[in-house]
Amino acid sequence: xNAAWFRALYTGGVxxxxxxxxxxxxxxxxxxxxxxxxxxxxxxxSWYAELFVQSDWSSALINSLLIAIGAGxxxxxxxxxxxxxxxxxxxxLARALFxxxxxxxxxxxxxxxxxxxxxxxxxGLYGNMLATVVSHGIFLVTLPLVTISIGLAxxxxxxxxxxxxxxxxxxxxxxxxxxxxxRPYLVSGFAFAFVLSxxxxxIAYMVAGFSxxxxxxxxxxxxxxxxxxIMAVVAVMFAAISACVFGLVGWFGNLPRLLGAERT
Amino acid sequence: xxxxxRVGSSILTAAIPAAMLICFFVLxxxxxxxxxFFERVQGAFFEPAFVLSNYERFLSPFFGSVLATSLLLAxxxxxxxxxxxxxxxxxxxQFRRRGQTLILVFVLAVLSLSEVIIGFAWSSLxxxxxxxxxxxxxxxxxxxxxxxxPGLAALMLGLCYLGLPYAVLVIYPALSRLxxxxxEAARMLGASPLRAFLGTVVPLSRNTISGALILVFVFxxxxxxxxxxxxRPQHWTLSVHITDQAIFQSNLPFAAAMAVLFLMISxxxxxxxxxxxxxxx
Numbered sequence: 001x002n003a004a005w006f007r008a009l010y011t012g013g014v015x016x017x018x019x020x021x022x023x024x025x026x027x028x029x030x031x032x033x034x035x036x037x038x039x040x041x042x043x044x045x046s047w048y049a050e051l052f053v054q055s056d057w058s059s060a061l062i063n064s065l066l067i068a069i070g071a072g073x074x075x076x077x078x079x080x081x082x083x084x085x086x087x088x089x090x091x092x093l094a095r096a097l098f099x100x101x102x103x104x105x106x107x108x109x110x111x112x113x114x115x116x117x118x119x120x121x122x123x124g125l126y127g128n129m130l131a132t133v134v135s136h137g138i139f140l141v142t143l144p145l146v147t148i149s150i151g152l153a154x155x156x157x158x159x160x161x162x163x164x165x166x167x168x169x170x171x172x173x174x175x176x177x178x179x180x181x182x183r184p185y186l187v188s189g190f191a192f193a194f195v196l197s198x199x200x201x202x203i204a205y206m207v208a209g210f211s212x213x214x215x216x217x218x219x220x221x222x223x224x225x226x227x228x229x230i231m232a233v234v235a236v237m238f239a240a241i242s243a244c245v246f247g248l249v250g251w252f253g254n255l256p257r258l259l260g261a262e263r264t
Numbered sequence: 265x266x267x268x269x270r271v272g273s274s275i276l277t278a279a280i281p282a283a284m285l286i287c288f289f290v291l292x293x294x295x296x297x298x299x300x301f302f303e304r305v306q307g308a309f310f311e312p313a314f315v316l317s318n319y320e321r322f323l324s325p326f327f328g329s330v331l332a333t334s335l336l337l338a339x340x341x342x343x344x345x346x347x348x349x350x351x352x353x354x355x356x357x358q359f360r361r362r363g364q365t366l367i368l369v370f371v372l373a374v375l376s377l378s379e380v381i382i383g384f385a386w387s388s389l390x391x392x393x394x395x396x397x398x399x400x401x402x403x404x405x406x407x408x409x410x411x412x413x414p415g416l417a418a419l420m421l422g423l424c425y426l427g428l429p430y431a432v433l434v435i436y437p438a439l440s441r442l443x444x445x446x447x448e449a450a451r452m453l454g455a456s457p458l459r460a461f462l463g464t465v466v467p468l469s470r471n472t473i474s475g476a477l478i479l480v481f482v483f484x485x486x487x488x489x490x491x492x493x494x495x496r497p498q499h500w501t502l503s504v505h506i507t508d509q510a511i512f513q514s515n516l517p518f519a520a521a522m523a524v525l526f527l528m529i530s531x532x533x534x535x536x537x538x539x540x541x542x543x544x545x
Contacts, residue, residue: 003457007355014352015367018374018429021385028388082281097278100285107530108486110503112292114510114523118299119292121309121516138288199378202488206507216378220489223384232388235381242373250365259368260437261357 022239029232047229051237057230060218064198067132067214072194074137076186079144084178087152098145105142112139113206120207127211135207136197143196144189147258151185188249188258195242293527300520310516318521334501337491338484340420345427345484346435346476353435354465357442368436375429383493386422387413390494419495423487427480434479438472439465471540478537482530502526 032042051057082101086094104112116135120126155178163173201216209217215238219231249255303313321327356367390412412418442465450460466473488503500508502522510519 007358011352011355011367014348014428015370018370018425021382021389021425022374024389025381025385078281078284081277082285085278085281094278097282097285100289101281104289106482106534108482108503108526110486110488110506111523111527111530114506114519115289115292115296117510118295118309118516118520119288122295134288138285141285195376199376199381201378201380202503202507206510209511216380219378219380219384223380223493231384235377235385238381239373239377242376243369246369246372246376250369255365255368256361256440259433261440 022236025232025235025239029229029236031229047233051230051233054230056213057215057218057234060213060215063129063212064214064216067129067136067204067212068194068197070133071136071140071197072190074133075141075193076144076190078137078141079148079189080186083145083148083152084174087149098149101145102142104139109139109200109202113203116203117206127208129208129212131207132204132212132214135203136200137193139200139203140193140196143192144186147185147189147192148182150258151182155181184253185258188253191245191249195245198241199238296520297524299517300524302517302520304515304517309514318518321518321521322525330500330502330505333499334485334503337419337423337499337501338481338487341423341427341484341487342431342477342481344420344424345431345480346473348424349428349431349476350435350473351461353432353439354461356432356436357440368433371429371432375433379426379487379489380493382422382425383489386418386425387493390418390421414494414496416495416499419491419499422490422494423484426487426490427484430483431476431480434476435469435472438469442468475537475540478533478540482533482537485526485530 027040029047030043030045031040032044032046051061079101082094082097086098112135116131116139117126120128120131120135125131159177159181160173163177168176199216201214201220204212204214205217205220213221215234219234222228222231246255249258298312299310300318301314301316302310303315303317305311356364359367392411446468447460447464450464451457455463485501486503487501488507491499491501491504503526506519506522506526509515509522
């Protein structure tokens with residue numbers, strides 16, 4: 001067997017392994033009956049409508065979206081000034097802050113989840129949606145921090161110098177040169193944080209799981225009472241949202257570069 | 265002062281994010297460490313005190329077996345994931361950029377899937393009615409379809425599914441930076457593709473492999489839902505017990521003590537992997 005065949009077979013095999021559960025879930029989600037059967041018996045999209053009709057599911061959907069948008073915006077708002085500062089000064093303080101921003105993401109999430117839980121208990125916001133938004137925002141700050149830093153590293157400093165020579169002050173340079181050039185990295189940082197917040201379970205659960213149900217929490221809670229195809233619908237939808245978001249990032253930006261590849 | 269410094273060096277730009285991170289990240293962790301020395305109060309959360317009893321519970325045989333289970337499961341998942349991901353990442357690097365992007369989008373989408381969804385999907389796939397059981401029966405390999413979950417094998421499979429995309433994304437950047445001229449030179453000198461790979465790429469990226477093993481290990485240690493959805497109670501890991509103590513046993517001080525231990529282990533391992541990464545560059 002020659003090398004090209006082996007390569008196709010191996011990569012194909014790994015991709016098939018990664019895709020297999022998604023294919024089964026997609027099949028299950030179009031069952032016409034409330035049953036866990038694959039291949040599906042009778043094709044029907046009614047369960048997709050149920051997600052929006054059944055109020056407990058649709059309210060979980062709205063919670064998830066609100067939290068993900070809020071957390072993504074917060075993460076970007078913290079990451080942008082921090083990344084710019086670290087890029088401009090390269091000081092020890094800036095690097096320490098950068099490390100602090102990357103740390104939550106490197107650790108097992110249950111540790112941060114418990115930290116956030118005792119924190120919100122101490123300050124009386126335990127069980128509040130705001131607690132979930134802020135916790136997610138801090139937890140996911142790593143992603144915009146890394147993407148924006150990559151964008152800044154690629155920046156041509158001569159452009160900034162030119163603007164300054166022409167008399168632009170700090171604010172004008174930021175608004176007219178720096179910001180437009182790093183905007184794509186800002187958007188992809190938001191996109192990454194948004195998708196991961198949508199899928200995040202343990203922090204949302206420990207900070208406010210009993211009062212603010214997100215979709216992952218809702219799925220886990222309903223698994224205890226048995227099966228409904230709406231779970232499969234959510235799984236398919238989440239996979240589709242992630243694929244779309246990352247697809248857009250890959251289409252408009254340089255995904256290999258964003259993930260740290262240099263020689264492309 | 266460089267032009268960059270003139271734009272972004274104002275201390276004010278760093279003050280707000282610094283305050284946010286200290287308030288919402290350093291402070292929660294400090295409170296958690298403090299709570300680990302507190303006393304448990306029935307019916308409430310906790311009461312300030314300074315006791316070591318929460319840490320003394322680590323010495324029990326039960327806790328020892330929980331720790332051993334967590335470490336063994338994570339180690340197994342990490343070795344399998346890296347072993348599968350490494351050749352995959354190398355092949356991925358050879359693709360044209362468009363193909364690379366396409367596969368990376370897919371890998372990222374799988375990576376970001378919620379653990380609930382992964383657990384649910386695998387329990388469907390391994391169930392009696394909707395997956396492998398059916399397929400095997402249809403092919404006549406077994407007499408009647410049966411369920412393969414919950415169990416150790418199902419849990420391992422789930423953990424590897426969780427770790428594999430992560431391993432790919434950890435290994436891929438390092439391999440993409442490797443100079444392709446080196447394995448090419450080996451090929452020119454008559455080595456087979458496999459031999460060129462094993463003789464040049466693997467030794468050159470030894471630190472990448474050890475770094476990836478550690479990072480995937482820490483990542484798998486964090487799995488929280490899979491042990492509950494695909495495993496049996498004896499497979500519950502440290503992550504599961506921390507949450508169980510915090511929420512269902514309402515023993516936050518003990519949960520905090522476990523989390524502090526967990527934090528120490530993870531920080532140590534992540535630190536080692538960063539050192540390995542530095543040597544590499």
